[in-house]
Amino acid sequence: MSFYLTLAVLAVLGYFINKYITTERQKHGLEHFPGPTLCAISHIPYSFHFLFDHPKWIEGLHKKYGPIVRIAPNELSFISPRSWRDIYGYRKDHLVFRKGQNYDAAAFTAQTRSIVNEQDPAEHAKMRKMLAPAFSDRSLRLQWPLIDETVNTLISELAKFSTDGKPANLSLYYSLATFDLSVSLALGEETHSIEAGKPHPWADFFQNGVEAMGQAVAIRRFPWLSKLVIALKPPPMGGLIKQLRKHEATCIEMVKKRQSNPSPRPDVLGLVLSANENEGNTFSTSFMAAQLSDVIIAGTETTALTLSTATHFVTHDAEILRTLREEIRGRFKSYDEISPGTVADLPYLNAVINEAMRIMAPVPWPPGRVVPMQGDNVEGYHLPEGTWVSTNPYAAARSPVNFTSPTRFRPERWLERDGTDNLDASQPFGLGPRACIGKSLGLTEVRLILAKLHFKFDVEAVDKELDWIARTKYRLLWKKPGLWVRLNERT
Numbered sequence: 001m002s003f004y005l006t007l008a009v010l011a012v013l014g015y016f017i018n019k020y021i022t023t024e025r026q027k028h029g030l031e032h033f034p035g036p037t038l039c040a041i042s043h044i045p046y047s048f049h050f051l052f053d054h055p056k057w058i059e060g061l062h063k064k065y066g067p068i069v070r071i072a073p074n075e076l077s078f079i080s081p082r083s084w085r086d087i088y089g090y091r092k093d094h095l096v097f098r099k100g101q102n103y104d105a106a107a108f109t110a111q112t113r114s115i116v117n118e119q120d121p122a123e124h125a126k127m128r129k130m131l132a133p134a135f136s137d138r139s140l141r142l143q144w145p146l147i148d149e150t151v152n153t154l155i156s157e158l159a160k161f162s163t164d165g166k167p168a169n170l171s172l173y174y175s176l177a178t179f180d181l182s183v184s185l186a187l188g189e190e191t192h193s194i195e196a197g198k199p200h201p202w203a204d205f206f207q208n209g210v211e212a213m214g215q216a217v218a219i220r221r222f223p224w225l226s227k228l229v230i231a232l233k234p235p236p237m238g239g240l241i242k243q244l245r246k247h248e249a250t251c252i253e254m255v256k257k258r259q260s261n262p263s264p265r266p267d268v269l270g271l272v273l274s275a276n277e278n279e280g281n282t283f284s285t286s287f288m289a290a291q292l293s294d295v296i297i298a299g300t301e302t303t304a305l306t307l308s309t310a311t312h313f314v315t316h317d318a319e320i321l322r323t324l325r326e327e328i329r330g331r332f333k334s335y336d337e338i339s340p341g342t343v344a345d346l347p348y349l350n351a352v353i354n355e356a357m358r359i360m361a362p363v364p365w366p367p368g369r370v371v372p373m374q375g376d377n378v379e380g381y382h383l384p385e386g387t388w389v390s391t392n393p394y395a396a397a398r399s400p401v402n403f404t405s406p407t408r409f410r411p412e413r414w415l416e417r418d419g420t421d422n423l424d425a426s427q428p429f430g431l432g433p434r435a436c437i438g439k440s441l442g443l444t445e446v447r448l449i450l451a452k453l454h455f456k457f458d459v460e461a462v463d464k465e466l467d468w469i470a471r472t473k474y475r476l477l478w479k480k481p482g483l484w485v486r487l488n489e490r491t
């Protein structure tokens with residue numbers, strides 16, 4: 001009897017679970033899209049993976065389910081070049097897809113909106129216009145001497161390793177250099193972490209605080225949990241929230257300091273203030289600090305990761321290293337000829353950089369957007385209003401649907417006239433109105449550092465077996481492993 005009773009209870013339970021799953025699957029009108037059942041009914045898988053391995057998880061889902069995957073109850077992930085254009089680009093007679101709630105977890109959101117997290121397209125356009133004068137070609141030219149000076153400091157410090165015959169950890173030195181560059185170019189503050197050979201105290205935030213933002217993104221998908229965490233501040237969240245507040249206070253202090261010492265130095269703050277003064281615009285200190293915090297966060301580890309990925313793959317392939325060296329050493333007769341103005345058109349160097357950003361997208365999270373009023377088409381499918389969508393930068397650029405031998409580092413694919421790769425599937429700087437405002441600056445930094453490095457030194461990897469992709473951990477941005485090299489200065 002008890003056997004039949006158990007069977008009956010299980011049957012009823014099974015019926016209700018099945019009914020629940022079917023109802024949840026159909027709730028958002030996305031039941032026709034493939035994906036794991038748990039993702040269709042719960043945010044748990046998305047949030048869990050957001051804490052640890054999101055890009056690699058999404059890459060795996062696309063391999064299993066195809067080019068469109070339902071990754072959360074109300075959310076689809078895409079990988080095609082067309083989806084980049086549909087979701088992020090400008091389309092005639094279409095509304096802009098605004099940023100989704102993932103961006104609410106950024107620094108300063110409790111006080112003010114900023115360029116990265118502003119969701120309203122009209123408000124964002126105003127902010128972008130306000131910051132644009134600092135990122136024009138003219139401004140970049142004014143910043144060239146500042147960039148050159150910091151890169152020369154980096155190369156001089158690295159030369160000491162060559163003299164001492166000790167290996168250097170380029171992962172570390174790239175982060176030190178891009179941090180010094182970002183702070184100097186944003187705020188005019190000198191942090192001298194290259195010379196110190198270790199991160200500036202403020203730079204701690206850029207690993208741990210950014211990681212905290214990633215945790216906040218994961219938690220915010222469960223509003224009750226989010227409230228609980230804010231109220232109880234359990235470790236490590238309590239410490240990380242404190243660190244976020246400290247970072248905000250540091251930014252505000254630095255902006256105040258710079259505002260009380262007006263100078264003609266062409267840093268972002270100076271350029272923005274003078275351009276907007278002419279227009280009669282004024283901004284609160286916390287508003288400016290939020291913008292500069294974004295500029296520093298957005299410009300530091302993205303650039304450092306690109307440098308590290310490029311260096312890793314170049315030093316693990318003798319043919320690529322030889323071709324790159326020949327191009328750089330063939331183009332320049334002396335070190336002093338290498339400058340921000342002369343490194344732009346080295347085709348093989350640019351191909352190496354494009355390939356590094358393809359194989360390891362520096363911004364690896366899904367840049368989520370929301371389908372606007374009355375729904376819209378993405379990749380030919382009409383999606384209901386409010387659906388969350390993204391093209392996954394990591395999965396798209398590493399998909400065999402878009403690239404032949406996608407896990408192979410092959411700069412030549414960027415130089416082939418009639419190659420078969422869908423190069424447009426790799427969009428490391430994003431597309432459309434929210435694309436990277438610092439693209440030219442970031443590329444100038446990367447080109448200059450790599451050109452000077454390979455002109456000055458023969459660079460040799462210490463760990464020939466290092467698996468860069470496996471050892472680089474996702475923590476909203478990437479946490480890089482050590483990249484140890486021997487540097488032999490050329491005579």
Ligand code: HEM
Nearest residue numbers: 115298299302303362363367428429430434436437438442
């Ligand atoms: C290799 C280097 C870089 C890469 C790959 C990169 C990538 C990106 C991407 C993908 C976005 C769009 C993010 C989104 O939609 O959520 C973005 C936005 C942004 N980036 Fe970069 N970035 C780099 C360097 C820089 C630098 C050097 C700066 C400034 C100094 C910078 C400042 C910004 C800002 C302010 C935004 C927000 C733009 C907006 O929403 O209007 N980035 N970046």
